[in-house]
Amino acid sequence: MKGTYLGELEELILLTVASLDTQAYAVSVKSELEKNARRKINISAIHSVLYRLEEKRFLKSSFGGATQKRGGKMKRYFRTTNAGLAALREARSIREQIWKTIPKFATAIK
Amino acid sequence: MNDQPPRIGRWLLRWIYDDDHFDEVWGDLEEIFQDRLQSRGRFVASVLYLKDVILSVPNLNLFRLNPAMIGNLVTIALRSLRKRMSYSILNIAGLATSIAFAFMLWLYISDQSSYDKHYPLADRIYRVNLEANMNGKVDVYCNVPQPTAEALKSTYSQIEETARIGLAKHIGTLEYKDKKIKSANFVIADPSVLKLFHRDFIEGIAATALSEPGFAIITESIALGLFGQSDVVGRVVHFNEFEKDLTIRGVIADDARRSHFPMDVIVSWDTFKEFNSDRWYGYHTYTYILLNNGNDVATLDHQMPAFFDRYFRKTFDEFNGKGRLFFQPLTDIYLSDELVWEPNPHGSRTNVLALSLVALLLVAFAVINYVNLATAQAADRAMEVSIRKTMGSSRQLLWSQFLYESILLSAGAAVLSIGLAWMLLPFFNDMSGMKLRAYDFFTLLHINAILLLAVGVGFLAGIFPAFYLSSSPAVNSLKGKFSVSPAGEILRRVLVTTQYFIAALLISGIMLIYNQVVFIKNKEIGFQRENLLNIKVPSDSVVNNHIDVYMNDIKTSPRVIAASLGSIELHGESNSFSPTLQNEDGSRFQMGSDLLYVDADFIPTIGAEIVAGRNFDKAMPTDREGSVLINEAAVRKFGWQKNPLGGKFVGFTPREVEEKNIVGVVKDFHLGVSYQLVHPTIIFFTGGGETNLYVRLNNDDPAGTLATIEATWTKHFPNHKIEYSFVDQDLKSLYTREDNFLSLLTSFCVAVVFIASLGIIGLISYTTQLRKKEIAIRKVLGSTFSNTIAILSRKFIFLVIIANILAIPATWYIVRLWLTNFSYHADWSPLAFVAPLGICLLFTAFSIVWHTSRAALANPAEALKCE
Numbered sequence: 001m002k003g004t005y006l007g008e009l010e011e012l013i014l015l016t017v018a019s020l021d022t023q024a025y026a027v028s029v030k031s032e033l034e035k036n037a038r039r040k041i042n043i044s045a046i047h048s049v050l051y052r053l054e055e056k057r058f059l060k061s062s063f064g065g066a067t068q069k070r071g072g073k074m075k076r077y078f079r080t081t082n083a084g085l086a087a088l089r090e091a092r093s094i095r096e097q098i099w100k101t102i103p104k105f106a107t108a109i110k
Numbered sequence: 111m112n113d114q115p116p117r118i119g120r121w122l123l124r125w126i127y128d129d130d131h132f133d134e135v136w137g138d139l140e141e142i143f144q145d146r147l148q149s150r151g152r153f154v155a156s157v158l159y160l161k162d163v164i165l166s167v168p169n170l171n172l173f174r175l176n177p178a179m180i181g182n183l184v185t186i187a188l189r190s191l192r193k194r195m196s197y198s199i200l201n202i203a204g205l206a207t208s209i210a211f212a213f214m215l216w217l218y219i220s221d222q223s224s225y226d227k228h229y230p231l232a233d234r235i236y237r238v239n240l241e242a243n244m245n246g247k248v249d250v251y252c253n254v255p256q257p258t259a260e261a262l263k264s265t266y267s268q269i270e271e272t273a274r275i276g277l278a279k280h281i282g283t284l285e286y287k288d289k290k291i292k293s294a295n296f297v298i299a300d301p302s303v304l305k306l307f308h309r310d311f312i313e314g315i316a317a318t319a320l321s322e323p324g325f326a327i328i329t330e331s332i333a334l335g336l337f338g339q340s341d342v343v344g345r346v347v348h349f350n351e352f353e354k355d356l357t358i359r360g361v362i363a364d365d366a367r368r369s370h371f372p373m374d375v376i377v378s379w380d381t382f383k384e385f386n387s388d389r390w391y392g393y394h395t396y397t398y399i400l401l402n403n404g405n406d407v408a409t410l411d412h413q414m415p416a417f418f419d420r421y422f423r424k425t426f427d428e429f430n431g432k433g434r435l436f437f438q439p440l441t442d443i444y445l446s447d448e449l450v451w452e453p454n455p456h457g458s459r460t461n462v463l464a465l466s467l468v469a470l471l472l473v474a475f476a477v478i479n480y481v482n483l484a485t486a487q488a489a490d491r492a493m494e495v496s497i498r499k500t501m502g503s504s505r506q507l508l509w510s511q512f513l514y515e516s517i518l519l520s521a522g523a524a525v526l527s528i529g530l531a532w533m534l535l536p537f538f539n540d541m542s543g544m545k546l547r548a549y550d551f552f553t554l555l556h557i558n559a560i561l562l563l564a565v566g567v568g569f570l571a572g573i574f575p576a577f578y579l580s581s582s583p584a585v586n587s588l589k590g591k592f593s594v595s596p597a598g599e600i601l602r603r604v605l606v607t608t609q610y611f612i613a614a615l616l617i618s619g620i621m622l623i624y625n626q627v628v629f630i631k632n633k634e635i636g637f638q639r640e641n642l643l644n645i646k647v648p649s650d651s652v653v654n655n656h657i658d659v660y661m662n663d664i665k666t667s668p669r670v671i672a673a674s675l676g677s678i679e680l681h682g683e684s685n686s687f688s689p690t691l692q693n694e695d696g697s698r699f700q701m702g703s704d705l706l707y708v709d710a711d712f713i714p715t716i717g718a719e720i721v722a723g724r725n726f727d728k729a730m731p732t733d734r735e736g737s738v739l740i741n742e743a744a745v746r747k748f749g750w751q752k753n754p755l756g757g758k759f760v761g762f763t764p765r766e767v768e769e770k771n772i773v774g775v776v777k778d779f780h781l782g783v784s785y786q787l788v789h790p791t792i793i794f795f796t797g798g799g800e801t802n803l804y805v806r807l808n809n810d811d812p813a814g815t816l817a818t819i820e821a822t823w824t825k826h827f828p829n830h831k832i833e834y835s836f837v838d839q840d841l842k843s844l845y846t847r848e849d850n851f852l853s854l855l856t857s858f859c860v861a862v863v864f865i866a867s868l869g870i871i872g873l874i875s876y877t878t879q880l881r882k883k884e885i886a887i888r889k890v891l892g893s894t895f896s897n898t899i900a901i902l903s904r905k906f907i908f909l910v911i912i913a914n915i916l917a918i919p920a921t922w923y924i925v926r927l928w929l930t931n932f933s934y935h936a937d938w939s940p941l942a943f944v945a946p947l948g949i950c951l952l953f954t955a956f957s958i959v960w961h962t963s964r965a966a967l968a969n970p971a972e973a974l975k976c977e
Contacts, residue, residue, distance in 0.1 A: 025138070026138045027141050027142060042162060045165070047169055048169045069140070073134065073136055073137025073140065074137065075138075
C-alpha cells in the first residue's frame with residue numbers, strides 16, 4: 001500500500017530524525033547523516049524527503065529556534081509520529097526476518 | 111564586508127517554494143552558507159549555495175501536486191489548446207520540426223565527434239607528426255620516418271608502447287581458391303598495434319597474431335566472405351596486389367564504430383621487409399605512442415627538440431632542412447585539419463560547430479515562437495487568470511497550469527517529431543553520408559532523448575509565459591481594463607527581430623557558402639577534366655613491360671584522342687623532395703618541391719598548357735635523360751621570373767649530381783582539391799614503372815569506347831582485371847565533405863526559416879485579430895484597403911530592415927571564418943546580402959496582406975457589433 005513503504009534514504013532520514021529527538025531540522029539531519037552514514041547528501045534532497053515524510057504523516061513539524069546565523073529565519077523542527085516509528089519498526093523487522101533466512105555459511109564467509 | 115549569500119538565490123527559492131516552506135528553507139540554506147563562509151571562503155560558499163538552490167528546483171511545488179489536480183490541469187490545458195486551435199497547430203508544427211531536426215543534427219554531431227573515442231586507451235594515445243621545412247617548403251606530415259618509433263620507445267620511459275601502421279592499400283583483394291574478395295583498409299602494422307587499438311578477437315589470440323612475417327588478421331565479415339566460416343586460423347590467402355601469401359592468425363569482430371584509421375585486414379609489419387628503411391627522412395609511416403599512466407605529454411613535447419637533434423639532424427642538414435616533432439591526441443585527429451598524407455579524409459570542426467549552432471538555433475526558435483504566441487495571447491487569458499485568482503488559486507498553481515500546457519504541447523510535438531524524423535531519415539542519410547537505419551535510430555535511448563528534449567523545451571518555453579500571465583493584477587482585467595503590457599510588447603519585438611536576424615544571417619550565409627562551393631568546383635584547374643579516363647597500372651613486371659604496347663593499341667581507336675603514361679594521380683597528392691637547383695649565374699641552392707614522372711604526351715593529353723619553352727619531345731633522345739619541366743609556382747618559388755629556362759636542375763640530393771635542363775614551363779594545374787595552392791613542381795620524363803595510364807576520349811559513345819578499352823586490356827593482360835575511373839568523377843568525390851555540409855546546412859536552415867515563419871505568421875495573425883475593431887473603425891471613417899495594410903505593416907517592416915542590417919556584419923564575420931579553409935575565395939556577392947532582405951520583406955508583406963485582407967474586406971459592422 002502506498003504510504004507505508006519506506007525508501008532507503010527515507011528510512012535513513014526518518015531514523016536520524018528519531019535519534020535527534022527534539023533537535024531535528026534539515027541542517028542537523030544533514031550533518032548527522034554525513035557523520036553516521038558517511039555520505040554526502042545535498043540539502044535539497046533532505047528537504048524533499050522531510051516534506052514527503054511529513055505528507056505521509058510519518059513526521060510532524062513545528063517552528064522555532066531562529067538564530068542570527070540564519071538571518072533570523074525560523075527552523076522547522078521535525079518529530080517522528082507513532083506511525084513513523086511503526087514504519088521504522090516494520091522495516092527493521094522485515095530486514096531481520098530476511099537476515100534469518102540467509103544460510104549460516106554465507107554470513108560466515110562474509 | 112559582505113557576508114550575505116547571493117541575492118539571486120533568494121529570488122529562485124521564492125519561486126520554488128510556497129509560502130509555507132520558503133522561510134525555513136531559506137534559513138537552512140543561509141545557515142549552511144555561513145558555515146561554509148567560515149571554513150572555505152566566500153567564493154566557494156556562494157557557488158555551493160547556488161548549487162543547493164538549483165538542486166532544489168525538483169522540489170518545485172507543481173511537481174508535488176495531488177494527482178486529481180494534475181488530471182484537472184491536463185483537462186484545462188487541452189481545452190485551452192483546442193480553443194486556440196490554429197495557434198496550437200502552428201506551435202506544434204514548429205516545435206515538432208525543430209525537435210526532429212535538432213535531434214538528427216545531434217546524431218550527426220555526435221557521430222562526427224565519436225571518432226576513436228571507443229578505444230579503451232584512447233586518452234593516452236598520440237600520433238607522432240613531423241613538421242619539416244626543407245629549404246622553405248614547409249610540410250606537416252602526419253607520419254614520420256620508420257626508425258622514429260623504436261628510438262622514441264627506447265629513449266623515453268614514459269612511452270609505454272609504440273605502434274607503426276602503414277597503409278598498404280585502401281582497397282585490396284584477397285584470394286582463396288576460386289573466391290576473391292575486395293575489401294577496404296588493408297594495413298601493415300607492428301604487433302603492438304593491437305595493444306593500442308584494441309580489437310575483439312573471435313578466433314586466434316592477439317599476442318601472437320602478428321608476430322611473424324606473413325601473418326595476418328582479418329575481420330569476421332571478410333572471413334565469412336572468403337571461407338563461409340569464421341574458424342579459419344591457419345588458412346593461407348593470397349594478397350593479389352602484392353603477390354603475397356598470408357597466413358590468417360586471427361579473426362576480429364567487425365567494428366562499425368568510427369575511427370580515423372579503420373583497419374579491416376592487418377598484415378604483420380615484417381611481411382613487407384622490402385619497404386623497410388632506416389632513413390630519417392622519407393619512407394614515412396604512421397606512428398602512434400601510448401603514454402604510461404602519468405600521461406604527461408607536455409614534458410615529452412619539451413624533450414622533442416633534443417630528440418630531433420640527436421636522430422634527425424644529420425639527415426636534415428643534408429637538405430638544409432629544419433624539423434619539429436609533435437604529438438597529436440588520438441581523439442583529436444578526425445576533426446583537425448588534414449596534414450600531408452592523411453590515411454583518410456577528415457571531418458571539419460568548423461562544420462560541426464556551425465551545425466551545432468544551427469541545432470541550438472532550431473531549439474531557440476521553437477522556444478521564441480512559443481513565448482511570442484503565448485504572450486500575445488495574454489489579453490485573452492487575463493480574464494481567466496483573474497477569475498482563477500479571485501477564486502483562490504495560488505500563484506504556484508497558475509504557474510503549473512501554464513507549464514503543464516506548454517509541456518503537454520511539446521510532448522505532443524515530440525510524438526509528431528518522431529514520425530517526422532522517421533520520414534526524413536532517408537534524406538538525412540543521403541545528405542550527411544551517414545548510414546542510420548530506422549531500427550538503430552529509434553532505440554529506447556534516442557526516443558527517451560527526444561522526449562526529454564521536448565519536455566525541456568516545453569518547460570523552457572513555458573516559464574516566461576507562466577510568470578508573465580500569472581502576474582497580471584486580478585482587479586484590472588476583471589474591470590475589463592487589461593491591455594497588452596508594454597514589457598510584453600517590447601519583448602515580442604526583440605524576439606521577432608532576433609528571428610528575422612537569424613533568418614537573414616542563415617540565408618545570406620548559405621548563399622555565400624554555395625557561391626564558394628560552386629566556385630571551387632568550377633575553378634579553372636589548369637587541365638580539362640572531362641572525358642579523361644584514368645586506368646590504374648598494376649605494379650606487376652609483365653604489365654609494366656607491356657603497358658606501352660597496350661597504350662599504342664588503344665590509341666588506334668578513333669574515339670581515343672590521346673593517351674599518356676605517368677606516375678601521378680590527378681585527384682591525389684604528389685611526392686615531394688628537396689632538389690639542388692642552379693641559377694642562371696651558376697650559383698646553386700636547395701629548395702623543396704613536388705615531383706612528377708610523366709611521358710611526353712602527358713601535357714597535351716590532360717589538356718595542360720605550356721607557357722614558356724616547349725614540352726618533352728620524344729624525337730629528341732636527350733630529353734629522356736636531360737630535360738625537365740617546371741610549373742609556374744616553381745618559377746615563382748625559385749625566383750626565376752626573368753628567364754625561367756635559364757635555370758638548371760642539378761640533383762635529387764646534394765651528393766648525387768645529375769644535371770638536367772629546364773626546357774619548358776607548364777601553366778599551374780591543380781592536383782586534388784582546387785582550393786589549395788598549387789605546389790611548386792618539377793616534372794621529369796618517365797623511364798618506366800608508371801602507375802597510371804591517362805586516356806583522353808572524344809565525346810561519342812563512351813560505353814562502347816570503354817568496352818573496347820576493357821576488351822583490349824583483357825587480351826593483353828588476362829591475369830589482371832582493369833581498374834579505371836573518370837578524372838572528373840574522382841575530382842568531384844573530393845568535394846563530398848563540402849557538398850554534405852552545404853546540403854545539411856541548407857536543409858536545416860530551411861527548417862529554421864520555416865519555424866521562424868510559422869512564428870511570424872502566428873504573431874501577425876494575432877495582432878491583426880487584436881486590431882480588428884481598429885481596422886473596422888478606420889474603414890468606417892474612410893480608410894482605404896492599402897492604407898490599412900500600410901498602417902499594420904509599418905512595425906514589421908521596420909523590424910525586418912533593422913534585423914537585416916544587423917545581420918550583415920555578423921554574416922560577414924562568420925563566413926570569413928569558414929573561408930579560412932580555402933586558399934581561393936569566390937567574390938563576395940552583394941546579392942547575398944540583398945536577397946535575404948527581399949525574402950523577409952516579401953514574406954512578411956505577403957502574410958500581412960493575407961491576414962489583414964480578411965479583416966479589411968470584412969463588413970465593419972461584424973467586428974463592431976459584438977459589444
